[in-house]
Amino acid sequence: MLPTWLVILFCVVGAIFVAILWKYFSLWLQGFVSGARIGLFQLFLMSLRNVNPRIIMQCRVMAVQAGIDDIPTQAMEAQHLAGGDVLRLTLALIAANRAGISLDWETAAAIDLAGRDVLEAVRVSVNPKVIRCPDPEVADQDTLDGVAKDGIQLKVRVLVTVRTNLLQLIGGATETTVIARVGQGIVSAIGSCETYQDALTDPMAISREVLAKGLDSQTAFAIVSIDIADIDVGSNIGASLQIDQANADIRIARAAAEKRRAMAVAYEQEMRSLTQENKAKVVLAEAKIPKAIAESYRSGQLTTEVRRLQLPYRRHLPARNPENQRFLKAPGS
Template identity: 45%
Template sequence: MEVTLILILIAVVIIICIFFYYVPFFLWISARVSGVRISLMQLFLMRIRKVPASVIVRALIEAHKAGLNDVTRDDLEAHYLAGGNVEKVVHALVSASKANIDLGFKMATAIDLAGRDVFQAVQMSVNPKVIETPHVTAVAKDGIQLIAIARVTVRANIRQLVGGAGEDTVLARVGE
């Protein structure tokens, strides 16, 4: 009788441990308290799909608290599985929203997947960046050497960021 009771207790403890390993229950509680509606089954399926539930839920909480209602769990998961940086995209969306910059989720993820830092691009569209070139040396026909330094102020245009010139390209063009 006592042996079976101990075995039942051990089995219950093992089942509870497995449950808490596969289902991030406390993450679900923090999401619910923050006002994000996500089910335990969705969190469990994220674990099966090898998507870090904590990254997605934190991003959803940040987006929800900032008033971005067009950001969904499916979109964030798809962006993560495509190799994108979910946290930077959500930070950029929140910053763009606060700065009254028209930046949609699809545009932000496209910029991120293109290899650009979308959060830095939003910051650069608010605060322009000054790029200083290295010394550019030229010699005139009469033998006079000219050394110049150029300072270029760059403001990011979110609409033209994918396929546009980066800092290295600007430096190369000024050097020409």
């Protein structure tokens, strides 16, 4: 007779096996009849690893039924644990396989973990997408405005047909970059036209010139075609610029004239100040004359002139004053 502890152990193991069989038998049977070949114990371990075994089994069955049987179950589990969408990833691989697009599990998993919708990318690669340029939801205006060499403005609406470039989807520029590049190319192509009539005559010339620039380089999309949906004639930008330039020249000339007038007024005021300064110097010089005459009297430099002036009045001078005698003496006496 078996020991009691061994009987209990067998009962516990049996209960666990029955529970596993009860919970995972339908999934195992689904995989068995479809060729997925995922073991019953492996499904139990998925639950222990916090992986949904139902999703893994469903993806594995879809892949095998679609003829893609080289995807390991461990890779699906790792993608699920990393936060990827294994179901959409499997659907994308099936769609790519049906469309003849070369896409392996590693590339698709990297695209999915990068935050891109890999299934939508495959669908756009199969069914190209039409982008309006400019995008009315992003841009403030609904036309691309370019100016030809003759100064006439052209307003253009463009439809860009793109498909996904799966090889550049990781790290490639997004749709916004494609729209910006196409808009830049359209404006540049219009600017290279000699007259606006050239663009109106052959709008496809603009499309061909833009396509030749390879604007889809390093982007997640490949440009299939660029079509001019609408083209309108705008204002005469060249004439407006010439008018603005003429007005600016007038303002510059007026400013220069005002500068010369202000300099003339300032020079006139300087001359007036200089005149007043010179008059003040004259007054100062005239004020020094009496002092100089007095100094000349004291130094004896004006004796001859005084004699001539004082001779008629000699009788009024006392002869006894030696100073008067000195003044009355003739020069050389």
